[in-house]
Amino acid sequence: MPSLLERQQRLAEFLSDPKQYNNAAEAERLARELDIAAGARLGAAGTMAANKRLGKIHAVLPKTMEILGPGARHVFDGFAHHYPPTSISRADNAHQFMEYLEQAEDIEAPEYILDVAKFEITRWRIIVMFDPAIMVGIPIADSLPSTALVRRAPPVALIVLDHDVRCLFEGDGDGSRQEPDRRLVYIAMSGQGEGLPPRVFELDACLYDAVGRMEGWKTAASWSKEFATIEVPDIEALHSIGLIEFKS
Amino acid sequence: MLEVNIDHYLAGNLEQRARLEGLKDHFPIVAHGVGLSLGTDGPLNYAYIDDVIDALERIGATWYSEHLAWTGVPGCELATLLSLPRTQAVVEELAGKIQTLRSLLPVPFYLENIVDYLEFADSVIEPSEFFTMVCERGGAGILLDAENLYTNELNNQVAARDFVNQLAPGSVKAMHVAGGVRNKGLFVDDHGHAVPDAVLPIVKYICERQWPGVIILERDSRLDAEAEIAHDIHRIAALVEQINRQAEAQNSANAYAHAEPS
DSSP, X not given: OOOHHHHHHHHHHHHTXXXXXXXXXXXXXXXXXXXXXXXXXXXXXXXXXXXXXHHHHHHHOHHHHHHHGGGHHHHHHHHHHHSOOOOSOHHHHHHHHHHHHHHOSOOOSOTTHHHHHXXXXXXXXXXXXXXXXXXXXXXXXXXXXTTSEEEEOTTEEEEEEEEOOHHHHHSSSOSOSEEEEEEEEEXXXXXXXXXXXXXXXXXXXXXXXXXXXXXXXXXHHHHHHHHTTOSSOOHHHHHHTTSEEEEO | OEXXXXXXXHHSOHHHHHHHHHGGGTSOEEEEOSSOOTTSSSOOOHHHHHHHHHHHHHHTEEEEEEESSEEEETTXXXXXXXXXXXXXXXXXXXXXXXHHHHHHOSSOEEEEOOOXXXXXXXXXXXXXXXXXXXXXXXXXXXXXXXXXXHHHHHHHOOOHHHHHHTSOTTOEEEEEEOOOEEETTEEEOOXXXXXXXXXXXXXXXXXXXXXXXXXXXXXXXXXXXXXHHHHHHHHHHHHHHHHHXXXXXXHHHHHHHHHSOO
């Protein structure tokens, strides 16, 4: 008889994989191997676990699942076969699902489905997971002191899309129009509250790259040198639109 | 009283956590968890427990409860409450873990019975005896889920009232009541539907023998079904009122009998 941990490991692997728990003969075989009565229940237990996981993915990626339509369950089953659940987090499971969409070759879905998933998961991270910016503000007089510290504001996310999928969320259109290498920035507003859309706008490539580099605190002087090569704004302008934050 | 899912708190951002922390100004708060996986054959997850302890203090919880179950193994998290083999070795292992957990927690710890969708053939202890042994040896109070008893009665033919009869008087500290739905021949406690009528006599039976003092209606989904939820609360409250009236009448009758001259 295997140890309890070995039985639990085998069960966890089985119950998280639809290709296994949907196979009645395989369930009976595992039940004998692990000394489990009523092997038929294994399929039900696997389905329950899968439904919970699917619910988490649906909560983060509703439009993605809607576009997948009646085939969503089939896609999920393929996903679950390749990606065991490693976390109870909705965002983590949705991120795994997005990775699967990126890598799988046999999914029957429009080409822009991956951009829709990217868009939704970024929205989720911004709206639900990011904390409102905690600004340790310093007054901006005529110019920012060069010793002040500056970084990208925590509730800012950057993504690159290849299709116009914003229109699915903000207006008309089916998201299929190709717009390669669109660099978008999302900013959650402090006090905005859960469920409200973040501000989304497009950045040119140079600014996008510069903002992408601004993860840690650096002095305003050193960032100013960074931005000196870019035509667009100075860091005070970036602050005014919520892209960066300061502290003294 | 409001029961906060500690795992929702832990997954929340600062704003969401602050809102949950603020609830203690309006309600007595208790904490319930699903992420500890006490039954996983391995060491306790101390990093998770540290987070829970911090959360308990922040939300002002007066107790913390978890399930007699396992939900995953390292590297694979099913997020579903699964049964254990009911053996003496498992009792000892779990009791030891619960004692350790209790020594770390700032508040009392209660253990909840689950729905048994799996049954291990090497189980040698009856479900109620297994549950009471783990609780007694681990020093945990009991959070008794009436819906889970009902579900096990339907699915596994484990009589709910027999289970209740095995519990030591005064050991049940609180009760969960919830709804479920039938799916492919099994009744599933999904916490998203009305409390079945057949659960209420079980609730009454528990109250008459244990009177836990606290009954918590669990609801995880279809939260917009406000009328259904309100109706559940109304039915439970009416039942409690009926039990209290009967108890008062019984007390009066007893007092009268004692006062009568012999």
